Amino acid sequence: MTDQGFREIIFSINGKQRTLYIDIRSSLLEVLRNELGLTGAKEGCGVGECGACSVLVDDVLVDSCIYLAIWADGKAIRTIEGEAKKGKLSKVQQSYVKEGAVQCGFCTPGFIMASTSFTEKNKGESVTEDEIRKAHAGNLCRCTGYQNILKAVEKSIEP
Amino acid sequence: MAVGKSVNRMDAVAKVTGRAEYTQDLYKPDMLVARYFRSTIAHGKVTLINVEKAKNLKGVEAVFTYEDVPENKFATAGHPFSLDPGHKDVEDRLLLSQDIRFMGDEIAIVVAHDEIIANKALKLIHVSYKEYKPLTFPEDILKKDARQIHKGSSNIVGEHEYAFGDDIKEAFKKADVVVQGKFKTAMVQHCHLENHISYAYMDDLDRIVIVSSTQIPHIVRRLVSEALNMPLNRIRILKPFVGGGFGNKQDMVLEPMVAFLTLKLDGRPVQINLSREECMLGTRNRHPFFIDVKTGIKKDGTIVARQMDAISITGAYASHGHAIISAGGSKQSSLYPHVATQFHARTLYANIPVAGAMRAYGSPQILYAVECATEDAARKIGMDSVEFRLKNIARQGDMNLLSGKRILSCGLTECLVKGKKFINWDSKVKEYKKYKTGPVRRGLGVACFSYASGTYPVCVEVAGVRIVLNQDGTVHVMVGATEIGQGSDTVVAQMVAQTLCLPYEHVMVVQAQDTDVSPFDTGAYASRQAYVVSNAVFKAASDLKDKILGHAGLMTQRQRKDLDIHNAKIIDVYTNENVMDMKTLAVDSFYHKERGGQLTSEISHKTTTNAPVFGCTFVDIEVDIPLCKIKINQIINVHDSGVILNPVQAGGQVHGGVFMGMGAALLEEMMIDTKTGRVYNNNLLDYKFPTFVDLPQIHHDFVETKEPTSGYGNKSLGEPPVITPPPAIRNAVLDATGVCINALPLSPHHLFTSFKKGGILDSKGDADV
Secondary structure, three states, X not given: OEEOOEEEEEXXXXXXXXXXXXXXXXXXXXXXXXXXXXXXXXXXXXXXOOOOOEEEEOOEEEEHHHOEHHHHOOOEEEOHHHOOEOOEOOHHHHHHXXXXXXXXXXXXXXXXXXXXXXXXXXXXXXXXHHHHHHHOOOOXXXXXXXXXXXXXXXXXXXX | OOOOOOOOOOOHHHXXXXXXXXXXXXXXOOOEEEEEEEOOOOOEEEEEEEOHHHHHOOOEXXXXXXXXXXXXXXXXXXXXXXXXXXXXXXXXXXXXXXXXXXXXXXXXXXXXXXHHHHHHHHHOOXXXXXXXXXXXXXXXXXXXXXXXXXXOOOOEEEEEEEEEOOOHHHHHHHOOEEEEEEEEOOOOOOOOOOOOEEEEEXXXXXXXEEEEOOOOHHHHHHHHHHHHOOOHHHEEEEEOEOOOOOOOOOEOOOHHHHXXXXXXXXXXXXXXXXXXXXXXXXXXXXXXXXXXXXXXXXXXXXXXXXEEEEEXXXXXXXXXXXXXXXXXXXXXXXXXXXXXXXXXXXXXXXXXXXXXXXXXXXXXXXXXXXXXXXXXXHHHOOOOHHHHHHHXXXXXXOEEOOOOEEOOOOOHXXXXXXXXXXXXXXXXXXXXXXXXXXXXXXXXXXXXEEEOOOOOOOOOOEEEEEEEEOXXXXXXXXXXXXXXXXXXXXXXXXXXXXXXXXXXXXXXXXXXXXXXXXXXXXXXXXXXXXXXXXXXHHHHHHHHHHHHHHHHHHHHXXXXXXXXXXXXXXXXXXXXXXXXXXXXXXXXXXXXXXXXXXXXXXXXXXXXXXXXXXXXXEEEEEEEOOOOEEEEEEEEEEEEOEOOOOHHHHHHHHHHXXXXXHHHHHOOOOOEOOOOOOEOOOOOOOOOOOOOOOOOOOEEEEOOOOOOOOOXXXXXXXXXXXXXXXXXXXXXXXXXXXXXXXXXXXXXXXXXXXXXXXXXXXXXXXXXX
């Protein structure tokens, strides 16, 4: 139902049901950041080039800056804010800390969502370096040369 | 012992949970949005501007043009103030300009309720220009009758010359062979993931608060005060977490404008958040250089003379101006200190985007030319590239004739030895002889560098540190050194923990900066921070330790000299007896009614040394001639950065630098139409910086020396890794193909042209093998 360019959407965000009345022009990133105050996902380009805004929509990795918020209606969204639970970092987050995969940190929330998606999809499987690289090719980092991120993902996938 | 351990970054958890707050995450409910109206020509003058329609659009609060801004020209470079008037930065910028000097120049600004309205308003502004021919080539810029891009400048921002060692003419007479080359580097962009963003508001009738993503909070405060003619105590700069800078935020870019806007709009909060396209067009870039090098060598492999003439293009505004080529040109005196050297350089204006500071500040350009020329010289006399360098490079105890200082620590020889071993140089040299013909060839390359650990004696080097003991015996530290992602806060905490003998976890470095309360320091640039802050931290921590032990003495009626701290406990140095823990001491110092107080120490320390650092890149590549593609099989950087404070984080700095260097070597270039001054690729899709799949594993190693002038033996590390990958890769291409390519980047289309010229590819692109 739209009303002068606004529409009600119902979706789950980090496991909690939310109902919002949103401007139909809004991107999911705008809604997360401006309506819900979930500022972990960043805007680095606004056009899907850098991946800093990556979130999971029904467990699919998307650039939330070019994903309309109305498309999220009825879906389950996961953002970086939901990854640490009960004061404990997820395994991916722990590996990023330990392996020095974080520098300026601006790309980190997006990268961690990409790694989370990758490790969950490949749980229990052995993966190659090339597969890790390809799965993160949509996320740009200018600080690390991806080297320690590669290590962190390898560590995250270890049983 | 906290120094030398790979402790986790102080801010790592905040960053992996998305809780670290960057400027774009901070929000004022009534914040207005401002957007620039930019020129669509590169050189000209606005003859007419009409903003009425934009002003009348619903949701637009104000529109300002060049007619509304102060006529006060200001400098933007993030340099400390200099007492020497000759070192003043060029003041050539206004908040908005009627004179157009590059495509994207800022003519007007719209302030609106939101971005959509602001963008609509921009489309309603009408402007007419008088156009001039854009000046983009040095030959055109330097023509006698060329239009002055800035009136009175003759298009030259700066010029200087130096020489060290023997008389250059006499030195060349000693040479058996002279090798010459002309080198060119590309304009590249920082591409920090967080675009430039600032907002400002007034928290009183006459006080401006600016929240900004900057590398230089204290310098920005002074520059804004100069630009707007306001006293310093009415300007407050807050620096939250910064999403990378690489030099592009060592410049005042948005801050004076947001300050101006809030002043004009009754103190309401106004934000400028540049789009990626604007950030790549309208902030800063790396200066492209044109460098002529002449090298004189003896048959035994001694380099005897080197003459260089270099031109740096600073673009439309001076920004850091001539300082870049000046700094870049000064590092070879600690790399090849025995070579008689003459260096002449000029910096020119041009109608292209503005160049400023970028990682390693002129060295990636100058040392690229030096290390290509060195390679050509070695090959000319048929000497092994590594042996040739080992014969000529600096060693500990050598005199840097340009600075007049002795090199106190230097592990460059060991770096070359380590790198050579890693890449398996000797056996691959033999093996790859088989791969010098055919469509796919293999080669090896090496290049070495020297860099500095700060800017002294050109600029002041001052660092401020404040350490306070908390009530439970932990400590809080405030530093003026600016964390922008490089890990500066973490190593400061390690240093404090080391000297105070506390666990790293007991030391908290305050994560954001606020010029109202942060100690004075000039900021993050020149790879200076860990080195310059080290002596300040050592002094402050030693002083606090004295106070702590003094208080322990008061509490226990013992002599200060009989006590020490060990793992957060006060101990008796003679008996090793545990006297008390830090918490007991801290509680007493805070709450005893007669003695003690909050134990604190604050030091502002000036560093009057500047330790050179050294290192090298070794690379093993494969060149596919018909595809015009370079594949890097293996690459390693080996660094002498003194004592390594945190091996994992230091490794991260090297990886990032090598990655950026490989990008500049193989892919990266701001593509500018030389006829119109238009930038073709100011976005992350068309500007090719490497993604995860484009590069191989990046290897690194260290040769640890102990630098005596540093508080903890450490020297600089942040910028240097970026310097040598481009010349090493170029030298490897030469090794593989026999073709000298003296321009960057070595992207497929440049390789195509060069391979054709070099006769290994015919005009249809078929390999001539």
